[in-house]
Amino acid sequence: MQLPPTFTLATARAAGLSRSVLRGGGYVRISHDLVVRLDDAIDARERLGVLVSVLPADAAYSHTTAAHLLGAHLDLPARAHVALTPRRVLPQRADLVVHARRLDPTDVVDLAGLRVTSGAQTFLDLSAVLPPAELVAVGDALLRAGHLTADELAARLARAGRVRGVVRARCCAPVLTEQAMSRPESLMRYWLVDSHLPDPEVQVPAHDRFGAVVARSDLGHRRWRLRMEYEGRQHADEAQFGRDVDRYSLMAAAGDLVLRFAARHLTARTVVSRTEQALRSQGWRPDPR
Template structure:
């Protein structure tokens, strides 16, 4: 496609203007939607699909909901349909693999990322509050904070002026628990399981000190008062270098009296196990609540 001078994402009029024949378009272009294509020379990712589609969508289109969250770095699986929002009074596009929403977006509701108009972090999170399970919503909020697209003050201000919106009760319940310190989606899901139980809420990135007061490690989650750490270990922990670092870290923690509860991917399908074992660990340390 370089010899014809087309970008990786292009429209049918652009292809015609560049002299692309129907046969060449058929061979090179992967159709994202009517009139919009992505060259087979590049992967058909979410950003490329949105860049290709934007010129054939109504003026004022903003990508939103799951699509915006994914492009802002949230841990959601990118895929169809592509979600977009258009202003009231605008033609609502009806296209296969696209989900159109009609809404007036206000000040602070729109941002630009990757060359695309997206709903802002706070707007995106509130849009998803009525659609995602609470644990996933917490994970998305943590990720948006971690990426710098959401902050506690802006969210609190927005929630104070929001009434009658679907999911707002859930959003208010979770807003105070969002943190940029959460390192991954599974860690957020584990934390939500503990927060939604009757157990004390865990701290995030708990510093572990040696007898001299030096911080020698950090626990993903934990209870400093009772020296209990809750660790989620993803696939990267199986790599040799990381495994060796983990062994050293856990031995340091154990040497100073910490009880470490380690969980892997399988526990995400039975988060009650995390709650049960954390409860037993707390009781073994004499905790009451």
């Protein structure tokens, strides 16, 4: 019996293939009853494509699975999240997390052949499970990747009614920006906006004496000549390190104070307290009212 590229365990048994044979080379078990015959290795994205064959036609990948596929920083979960139209009995599989959702056509997009919840729907779904700072980081990433716009999000939240998490989504939506370049930048910005300190600007330019933009900082306060930078692992690269030295030198030469953060400093308390100390040193004082 000639097996197709994708088959069930029942089909394999009918073809005379034992479990020990399937555990050997050439086969990958995609789910508890779905097997793929391979010539090459299969990656996580391809696995989701194969899983579609056992899902109802109205299924769409959702939540953290959708966020990953749409370009957010979230890792693919071990069990794929899927949204299905509510029915009397939702199909359950050990390898899936199934969510009942009534989705409009605009709430689903085709992403290289996969049905995936839209950026706005994904943001709304995750608002029920992510803390505000992480939700903002996901929203920034979706904006930056071109899978979300302010108008699309506003339209989706306007018809969300009393969906779980919608209050958090509406509070976080005005904070989003496509200019944030990474999750740590988004987290830092949210903590500062949520604090008693003045809201920071994003991607603040630095100019030379001729007025040309020569550098940009992740966050900053031009009024108080303060800039905040997050140093990720990529900054350890020798070439990047040299570029960073140039940028910081140009900012300092213009009279700005540069406050630098690394992964060990990435907590709300540390970011807010150090930024407040730096702002005070630059002349900022809280409004007495």
